[in-house]
Amino acid sequence: MTTTKNYPDNITALYARLSQEDALDGESNSIANQKKILLKYATDNSFPNPTFFIDDGVSGVTFDRPGWNEMIRLSEAGTVKTVIVKDMSRMGRDYLKVGYYTESFFAERDIRYIAINDGVDSDKGDNDFTPFRNLFNDFYARDTSKKIRAVIRSKGNAGEHLCSNPPYGYIKDPADKKRWIVDEETAEVVKRIFDLCIAGKGPMQIAKILTADKVLTVKAYYAKRDGKAMPDNFYRWDYKSIAGILEHPEYTGCTVNFKTYSKSHKLKKRLQNAPENYRIFPNTQPAIIEEKIFERVQELRANKRRPTKTGRQGLFSGLLYCADCGEKLYFCTTNSFTPKQEHYVCSNYKSNTGTCSAHFIREETLKLFVLQRIFAVTAMFFDDIQSFQNAVYQQRFAEAEKAVKRQKRELEQARKRIAELDRIFKRIYEDDINGTISHERFLKLSAEYEAEQKELTEFVKAEQAAVDTYEQDRTDFDSFAAVIRKYVGIRELTPTIVNEFVKKIIVHAPDKSSGHRRQKIEIVWNFIGELSQDEDKQTIERQRKSRTA
Structure with a gap:
């Protein structure tokens, strides 16, 4: 930053910059030391109106710096006549940008620039070594960046926090x-x-x-x-x-x-x-x-759920899906609707612009249905927790459990074979050194064993992931049980209750072939998925002549 706000018409810009990496070099590159050198040089050589422009803690690879930007703004306005830096690296460590400013920007505006320690003075003609210095400064920044990235990568792979400050909380x-x-x-x-x-x-x-x-x-x-x-x-x-x-x-x-x-x-x-x-x-x-x-x-x-223009938001918005086309059902309401008239309709049918049939259901009807299903599931749970758990496991995990047992056996065999291959490698390597087998034979065997070990390692990785997923699924039952216990005795649905119980609701098209309007609803519960129940318990039925659901 500059030390003054009102600049004279003819100033000598004394620019100093220090990054965190430069600070490691010690006192020689400190802002205080740079200011001391710059001011002494300007005073000894009678440069008028010396004015400091400082960027402390800013990397030289970027030229978007407050102090630098202010100096360039004044240069464009014709206020700056001379720019003095301690050395070329203080100006920056991007040799293309430094070259642009020293060879084009300053020259076009007849601004003299001086790098004290590098012996650069534009009034004394071109310095043949200046481009090389700029390139070396760029290499220094690149090398420093590589070292810093290596340290960060090492910390990150070791599980250390890479952010300087912890998140809120x-x-x-x-x-x-x-x-x-x-x-x-x-x-x-x-x-x-x-x-x-x-x-x-x-x-x-x-x-x-x-x-x-x-x-x-x-x-x-x-x-x-x-x-x-x-x-x-x-x-x-x-x-x-x-x-x-x-x-x-x-x-x-x-x-x-x-x-x-x-x-x-x-x-x-x-x-x-x-x-x-x-x-x-x-x-x-x-x-x-x-x-x-x-x-x-x-x-x-x-599944973002935005309130309608009326400000009201459907209790099941974002959770309802059409059984035929898979699209969401949108909440429909107006200021003139009563709660009993608010409903959901398939987005692929809405306004008759889509290709799907009229999957339609009223929110009041759906509230009653979901509440009844929660009561039913809760009753099943408390009537016989073990039977309920067995039913969930049988539905979700019966086949999976057989597969996992097989996978575990295969994993154990694969791991034993990998360990055995390590021992074989050691033996054939010793045979190769001792001359027991030819080197060509060793290379062929080692290539075959390495290929087998690589294949087995990939197999173990994939199978272990499948086993881990299964084990996680088993713990999900406890999470669902905790939700049931949390909401025992509820009398009405709230968004929180719905979101904790329900993952997804699938709405089928109504069937009127029997003279009644029958509509199948499938609930996918959080943690445990669907539960097999009587078909009638998943169906909403209304007389054709009565108000339909």
């Missing part, structure tokens, strides 16, 4: 700065945000609720905690902040590294990495949000 452990502990005050806000999302609220709605309740924003909380100046509108939450919190898997207690990357050390823009390139380390800090709740929130966020 956590603080650094005073006894170990590498560990995160729960910040009880903000963790309660995080839990509330997730609860509101489970209750069917979107980020914008949640932001409005927190604002109305005068909850300090993230920025305001940190400012108050650290004794800094409070920002304007310190209760006004932004929906982007809410969305960011809802997308943080770290709240489940894990560390996720390498979520972003940059293409080059000269490009500071971070790009989203592919999920398969993430490194995830579980149980690295106390969890604020249960993993199942986090996963359910991600599912709800993927």
Whole structure:
């Protein structure tokens, strides 16, 4: 930054820059030392109106720096007549950009530039070594970037947190700065945000609720905690902040590294990495949000539910799907509708522009049906928990369990064979050294064994993933049981209850062939999927002449 606001017409720009990497070189590159050298040179050589332009803690590979930008702005206005730096690396470490400024920008505006330690002075003609210095400075930045990336990669692969500050809801452990502990005050806000999302609220709605309740924003909380100046509108939450919190898997207690990357050390823009390139380390800090709740929130966020123009939002919006075309059913209401008239219709049929039939169901009817099914499932659970559990396992896991037993046996055999191949490698290597077998024979055998071991390793990896998925499915029953116990005795449905019980509802087209309107509904429960029940218990039936569902 500059030290003055009112500049004279003819100034000598004394530019100093220091990055975090340069600071490792010691006092010689410090801002104070650079200012001392620059001012002495300007004074000794009688340069008029010396004015400092400073960028402290800014990398030389970028030219988007506050101090530099101010100096260039004044140069374009014709105010700057001379630019003095300690050496060419202070100007920057991108040899193309440095070359542009020294050979084109300054020359076109008749601005003299001087690099004291490098002996560069544009008034004394071209310095043949200057382009090489700029190139070496660029190489230095590239090499430093590689070293830093290697350190970061090592830390990331070891499961260390790569971000300098923990997310909202956590603080650094005073006894170990590498560990995160729960910040009880903000963790309660995080839990509330997730609860509101489970209750069917979107980020914008949640932001409005927190604002109305005068909850300090993230920025305001940190400012108050650290004794800094409070920002304007310190209760006004932004929906982007809410969305960011809802997308943080770290709240489940894990560390996720390498979520972003940059293409080059000269490009500071971070790009989203592919999920398969993430490194995830579980149980690295106390969890604020249960993993199942986090996963359910991600599912709800993927099926965004926006209020209608009336401001009302369907209780089952985002959960209903057409049995024939697979599209969602949209909530339909107007200001003139009574609650009994509000309904859902297939989006592929809506306004008669689609190709699907009229999959239609009233919300009041669906509320009653879903509530009855929850009562039925709850009764099945408490009447005989073991039988209920066996029914779920039999439906979901009977065939899978046979496959998993087979997979486990094959995994054990594959692992034994891999270990055996390691021993074989050692033996044939010793035979090759001793001359027991020819080197050609050794190469052929080792190639065959390596190919077999590689194939077995890939097999183990794939089969283990399948077994892990199965084991996870078995634990899902306990999660569903916890939901049932949580809502024993409910009398009406709320968005939270619906979202915790129901993953998906499939609506079939009505069948009127019998003279009655019969409509099949399938409920896919969270954690356990579908439950086989009597066909009649999954069907809504109404007389043709009565108000249809």
